[in-house]
Amino acid sequence: MKHNKVPKATLQRYPIYLKALRKLHHMGVERIMSRELGNFVDIESTTIRRDFSFIGSLGKQGYGYDVASLIDVFNGQLGVNFDEKLILVGAGNLGRALMNYNRWNHVVGEIVCAFDTDNDKIGSLSEVPVYHLRDFNQYLPEGCRIAILTVSGNAQETVDLLIESGIVGIVNFTHEHIQAPKGVIIRTVDVVSTIQELIFQVNNF
Amino acid sequence: MKHNKVPKATLQRYPIYLKALRKLHHMGVERIMSRELGNFVDIESTTIRRDFSFIGSLGKQGYGYDVASLIDVFNGQLGVNFDEKLILVGAGNLGRALMNYNRWNHVVGEIVCAFDTDNDKIGSLSEVPVYHLRDFNQYLPEGCRIAILTVSGNAQETVDLLIESGIVGIVNFTHEHIQAPKGVIIRTVDVVSTIQELIFQVNNF
DNA sequence: TCACCCTTGTACATCATATCACAAATGTTT
């Protein structure tokens, strides 16, 4: 893979392509053209071709793309690992909903274990064991890089701990803005902000 | 407000500003400079000033911005309505988690009612009444514009119904890609895709 | 096998967004 310099905007579209391709594969589609895929996901075919070109020459002229091998390339080259070990930090309402929500098995890996500071939450809710956050380093799975953060307070403090222990990517469901040094990537998912943005846009017509 | 032509990128940042400003206000901060706010939310001060300028001249030179009145302007001019009526479509695991998750009261409004097709779900879980989707038009609150979609199948079909009934903004928690005519705004929140994007980025170093 | 058709991959042009640099305007100090 031509490392360095895949535009951010492109990186955000890769998951969309991958999702669509998996679906098409499931539907029995064996080959697809950028135009068709474009209709399917509402993205210009030319944008798709360019996005793909950052990974390499994946298609055949006059033919299109082979769905199965495209999925393989995405998985392999982009480093999607079905065994990617995820951890959950914060076992409240939302955390439990995510634990029960095993639809992502065989797509990005799974939540191996969870942590919380509330003793009532320690133990095994669903099939995922929940440990006390103070034992974080003890139970942090080997090779785990990505954490899902759903704590309700002390977010920054918790983040610092995670990073110190080698976590390099965090999905932040917290309402707080958190900071991290370069090299650590934070992606915030905030329902409230999403709804606000929607309202702003709706009112902007 | 200088209508039309607020860049999309700016619109995505307004909720961030608003959240930060509320927090600062809560902390007792009365005035703030673009530089400080920038440090707080990790956005260049110059970007912030330009973003604000689309709404008007909100600051004073050599002084900064008044936090309280800035919040008012955002609420007022951008049309955030604390009484914004939201509906939830799909009362499964995630849907219920959202219903119980009342942290957004007094920030964007609240979920007034929910809909589902599963008879077992009809009734009152938490404090939010759940109706059958077939009675959608009957129970859709007056003036409701925004729906949160957490159904597990027939997403597109459901979306079409919502739009037909006047919904103009949808927060999509579904795994499916959905389409909508111009004027209707869809914002997809997909944990799996978010994790994937994170993995792509982490591997891209 | 050959000729035609189709679709990719990319150079170039356009559009959108972020950053720089600074004049204008306000608060603060002497």
Next chain:
DNA sequence: AAACATTTGTGATATGATGTACAAGGGTGA
């Protein structure tokens, strides 16, 4: 009251993303 230190708001510019156009090359059918 005047001079100074700040910070805003905004033209001008640089960067980044998207869209257009087309040459290159593989697939298809006779």
